[in-house]
Amino acid sequence: MGVGEMVLQEVPQAALLKLLAGLESPSAGEAVRGPGEEECDGSGPKLGVGMDCCVIPLRHGGLSLVQTTDFFYPLVEDPYMMGRIACANVLSDLYAMGITECDNMLMLLSVSQKMNEKDRERVMPLMIEGFRDAAEEGGTSVTGGQTVVNPWIIVGGVASVVCQPNEFIMPDGAVPGDVLVLTKPLGTQVAVNAHQWLDQPERWNKIKLVISKEEVKEAYQEAMFSMATLNRTAAGLMHKFQAHAATDVTGFGLLGHANNLASQQKSDVAFVIHNLPIIAKMAAVSKACGNLFNLIQGTSAETSGGLLMCLPREQAAKFCSEMKSQRVSSGGQGGAWIIGIVEKGDRRARIIDKPRIIEVPPRGSQSASQDGSPVTSPNI
Amino acid sequence: MGVGEMVLQEVPQAALLKLLAGLESPSAGEAVRGPGEEECDGSGPKLGVGMDCCVIPLRHGGLSLVQTTDFFYPLVEDPYMMGRIACANVLSDLYAMGITECDNMLMLLSVSQKMNEKDRERVMPLMIEGFRDAAEEGGTSVTGGQTVVNPWIIVGGVASVVCQPNEFIMPDGAVPGDVLVLTKPLGTQVAVNAHQWLDQPERWNKIKLVISKEEVKEAYQEAMFSMATLNRTAAGLMHKFQAHAATDVTGFGLLGHANNLASQQKSDVAFVIHNLPIIAKMAAVSKACGNLFNLIQGTSAETSGGLLMCLPREQAAKFCSEMKSQRVSSGGQGGAWIIGIVEKGDRRARIIDKPRIIEVPPRGSQSASQDGSPVTSPNI
16 A cells, blocks of 8 residues: 555646547448546447546346446555445446436456555555455345456446446436535545645645644544445435436546536536535645645546535435435435536536635534534525 | 566566465355455355456346456557456456457556656557557447556456356356367467567576577467457357356466366366467477476466366367357467366366477468367367
């Protein structure tokens, strides 16, 4: 573990999209695309690079194969939690389509060549166990995969489900008047890095005026539990509250994924984001270190972030309320914030000047001080 | 590219199986397993670690989801061919179950952090194109994936198909009296390494007495084309000639995979291998460098190797003959050799003392000198 600042080394969105650009020439009458952070050739309405899952119509009675893959490098020190996070991150792409079931998972793993046998035997089974436990929590299981040796540890997987049309929600139905809801706070990348900086005096000195060591540790714990939380509850509630479109927030940050989602809509819509729910103090940390992460600008990478969804205005508060009650009953997991609106526009997303920052306290302190906070009244 | 001797750095089979061992505890009444070179929780008869695909019974009318994943590091210098090889290698796991169709592929890719932008833009699209072309040849397409940055280039994918029970052949039906057939020659690892040694005088000096530089280049070309050849024809013929079980030969070598296959059989059988079809001169090279690869011992790793199958004795020669005719009609691709027998035994495989080496000439020279050679009379 301890891969340092790897989280900053992801391929820039522009470079990835450039790589993909060469692949969009149709082949044999079908749109075929190469790999990317999240991209797909959708069935039904043609969807472009940026969709969370592939939806493949099958030869068998109206069924579709929906699948997704994701893998990355460890970013928390606890191997078990890292396994859970990796699994939650893979499943999240299904959940973003309102799919709550998964028929099978494969695990993708690389063992670091720098690990000795003892470390390998201690760390890797924990990571696999975490992955497997999260899969079980998601009602599925891991029945295959691939392991190689690599300079860095890699962990990820594949999630696949065969489902009927009513089981998934194509992410292209947003209409003006909808409300934008986000189901996890932002700031996981900032929290993970701030935690690493506890041991790097030069870095630490830049942020120590705005945060204590204890608060960094709490933010890191909060980020870790948030990343390990499945978006499954939110996926189920998408059907109940008639979500029009959704995506999950990961490597391209809130604004990157909001833009992807906006670009796929059938209607001429634009997304306007007014509120940013952020893990407590992470906005201040991001600012103190010279905006290294662009957290407030919406492009700070998240790992296993929340679902960003477009809900009918009259459903949004009820959705948030039900997410909150599920959060309380499950011991503090989950939440939802109304963060913006859908208006008529050119299929882009933007964050307003000076958005309202919603400080989301660590769950330990949440029940005491701010139990009602995750549901923001739609002051937009 | 040019990842040097990475092919020698694969995780040893024992270490991988050890990693997997901790994962075999049943969970919630189901056998759940972690990742590995090829491992699975089979439907129907319970199959163990070592199976090529996962077979997941679905909620929908008797259908099963069959899927597999594989990824590794480049081992040939031509990015386009490397993409083809990676795709052929992934699909091969479906083909080993007699499945000829694939509903969807995902591509797994990492860009090397050591590549500059220019190299990245030159190399990666070629690799993706090769992968996509091979997928198209397999009647499928690539509609998703994931790309990250890594010290080494990684290329691989996921292949999934939803099929009816008659579309796949569970690899557990071998009976005494069956004949073992292999559909590609062995020696890809030796050929790839010998080709790298052309630029390493110390290594080259060890093998130059048994092979010329020209022959090394020919063997390398042969290995490259062989690895890029889909096992799809063989998969189709498994049904026509009633194959009882099959696997594909990859990282654990012929004997490793033969042992895996033998261990899964319902009947008390053993596999005895008499003949080793090997890319011309590679047996001599392996011997000259001090048996570094254990090629004759059957444990030299192969990449995207042939199918090893158990056929009824009366069908084997016909299968080989039809594979040969397809080879000629498709310009030199494909082949099949009878390599051994299935007898009563303890579910293991072995190679006899002093097996017969079948020197498989490069395809350029094949039509002239040895057109009939791929079909070996069953002198066993």
